[in-house]
Amino acid sequence: MRQSQILLNTLRERPSEADTEGHGLLLRGGYIRQLAAGIYSYLPLGRRVLRKIEGIVREEMERAGVQEVMMPSMQPAELWMESGRYGSYGKNLMTVNDRHGREFILGPTHEEAVTSLMKNEVSSYRKLPVKVYQIGTKFRDEKRPRFGLLRGREFIMKDAYSFDISEEGLDLSYQTMFGAYNRIFARCGLRFKAVEADAGTIGGDGGSHEFIALSAIGEDTVAVCGHCDYAANLEQAETAAWKGESNGSGGDEGNGLNTPQVDRDQPVAVDTPFPEKFHTPDIRTIDQLTAAYSLKPEQIIKTLIYRVGGDSVAVLVRGDHEVNELKVGKYLGAEDISLADGSEVETAAGVISGYVGPVGLELPLLVDYAVAEMMDGIAGAGERDYHFRGVRPGRDFPLTRVGDFRNAAEGDSCPRCREGRLTLHRGIEIGHVFKLGTRYSGKLGVVFLDASGRERNMIMGCYGIGISRLLAAVAEQNAGEGGIAWPDALAPFKVQIIIVSIKDEAQIALAEKLYGTLKELGLEVLLDDRDERPGVKFNDSGLIGTPQVVVVGREAALERVEYENRHSGVKETLGLDEAVLRITEHVKNSRI
Known part of the structure; x- marks a missing residue:
């Protein structure tokens, strides 16, 4: 394609709306333009990259035996x-009403729609298993769209769904899709991790994995063991259990508030019969307490009050740890859980926030494993301007509900191998796979007749890839000072030819000859034939980011060009035939 004819306008400066490096370069390089907050147009370069991603996805879905469909938005x-x-x-749904007042949802995902489709299309076990997918636009009314394509209100997604007759069949479908996703992201040139994850609003309790592209600007944090293959999203990452004790699951009795798990005195460090109260005027935070008394955060027992439905509970974690509300909610079997505000804390605990402690607190106490292991600690005294020192778990407050209630932290022991240590990494979620079981088929009445003629619910899985998020993640990982160095598989063009001066007939003739040769070889070539200064052309070339660049300049009469490989950093002067050979060899070797 000739650059003089393509809709491509680069920007000299980073736009004010850009809040990440990759986002800024996508705007500057003429790949995308914002129409409204969280809503973007894809210009020709951006659409070419999207089509490359979609092509890889379609190839791997075909390889996995998944059939393409298209469902309504x-x-x-x-x-x-x-x-x-x-x-x-809730408010994340975008809805519209037709002229008859009937409400429709602009789909953020399609579990309901595909389940309804299969209800009418499949009735016998003989037609199962079935796997289908689509690539289309999704909608989500994000409260604060940000990071460009990473958190938008309109986005492109590949969503796939499997329908099986048994859990064993679902396991096979899940592993097939898991393998396909690994191949897709590897082919896109991403550095990524597959991690254990929570199912979130998609639902299902059969297990799920997220695929995370490693990036410092990512909104997700993942914990990775350096010794074994354990990796999990921070929301899901386990911490090592209290030695010799229960795993703290909420059991089968209601919300877990009245379910004893552990009742045992904890060993103590020194022989004192009770905690010692000391005066801490206007000291309410961990930072204030550690600074005033030369303490370490891990010596402090942090007591936080949560509202669970109409009840209050106290969650105890070490001062250097953070409560994981998802784990607390799962333990209690509750979705409606929130941190109590100041007035709620005072009503529930009888003292203002900052002085709440577990000693004598008449609330259910959820004690994190790390607190249960403490020999003694510092805690609020339940009285304004006072704390206790020498607080002993098991003696001064009960250990009846001990569990994993915190976020994993850097350096924690691996909960699986126990030998490795966890490291935390930031990342961007680019894919998610779920074992749904009968989460949707049961509620929507999607059944099939088995071999004995009995009705049974189909066993489902779902598998999503954020196509536009993937584009953004690749841009973030490959953003450089002058532009995005696109992986070969996704680059809008394989090679760019730059004519230094279009007034030089020798340069034009040689560039046209090279352009024609490469096109005949089936390569995607961008020819910069514009009447622009060389500096403008070189700056634009960096922003466009093709893997290979050929500059036709002053040695054109000798049929010699300057060749650059952006990935290897190699720059060399070559004859025309050598340049063609170098370009085609690189393209051949870069194919996965």
Whole structure:
């Protein structure tokens, strides 16, 4: 393609709307343009990259035996009410009403729609298993769209769904898709991790994995063991259990508030019969306490009050740890959980926030493993301007509900191998796979007749890839000072030819000859034939980011060009035939 004819306008400066390096370069390079907050147009270069991603996805879906379909973006709200997700998505749902007042949802995902489709298409075990996918636009009413394509209100997604007759069949479908996803992200040139994850609003309790592109600007944090292959999203990452004790699961009795798990005195460090109260005027935070009394955060027992439905509970973690609300909610079997505000704390604990402690607190106490292991600690005294020292778990407060209630931390022991240590990494979620089981088929009445003629619910899985997020993640990982160095598989063009001066007939003739030769070889070539200064052309070339660049300049009459490989950093002067050979060899070797 001739650059003089393509819709491509680069920007000299980073736009003020750009809040990450990759986002800024996508805007500067003429790949995307913002129409409204979280809503973007894809210009020709951006669309070419998207098509490369979609092509890889389609190839791997075909290889995995997944059939492509296309489902409507508009979904009847009744379907979402029937599945129970209408309320859980809440204000994130974008809705419209037709002229008859009937409400429709602009789909953020398609579990309900595909389940409804299969209800009418498959009735016998003989037609199972089935796997289908689509690539299309999704909608989510994000409260604060940011990071460009990474958190938008309109985005492109590949969503796939499997329907099986048994859990064993689902396991096979899941592993097939898991392998396909690993191949897709590897082919896109990403540095990524597959990590254990929570199912979130998608639901299902059969297990799930997220695929995380490693990036400092990512909103996700993942914990990775340096000794074994354990990796998990921070929300899901386990911490090593209290030695010799229960895993702290909430059991089968209601919300877990009245379910004793452990009742045992903890060994003590020194022989004192009770905690010692000391005066701490206007000291309410961990930082203030450690600074005033030369303490370490790990010596402090932090007591936080949570509202769970209409009840209050206290969660105890070490001062250097953070409560994991997802784990607390799972333990209690509750979705409606929130940190109590100041007035709620005072009502529940009888003292203002900052002085709440477990000693004598008449609330259910959820004690994190790390607190249960403490020999003694510092805690609020339940009285304004006072704390206790020498607080002993098991003696001064009960250990009846001990569990994993915190976020994993850097340096924690691996919960699987126990030998390795966890390291934390930031990343961008680019894919997620779920074992749904009968989460949707049961609620929407999607059944099949088995070999004995009995009705059974289909066993489902779902598998998503954020296509536009993937584009953004690749841009973030490959952003450089002058532009994005696109991986070969995704680059909008394989090679760019730059004519230094279009007034030089020898340069034009040689560039046209090279352009024609490469096109005949089936390569995607961008020819910069514009009447612009060389500096403008070179700056634009960096922003476009093709893997290989050929500069046709002053040695054109000798049929010699300057060749640059952006990935290897190699720059050399070559004859025309040598340049063609170098270009084609690189393209051949870069194919996965």
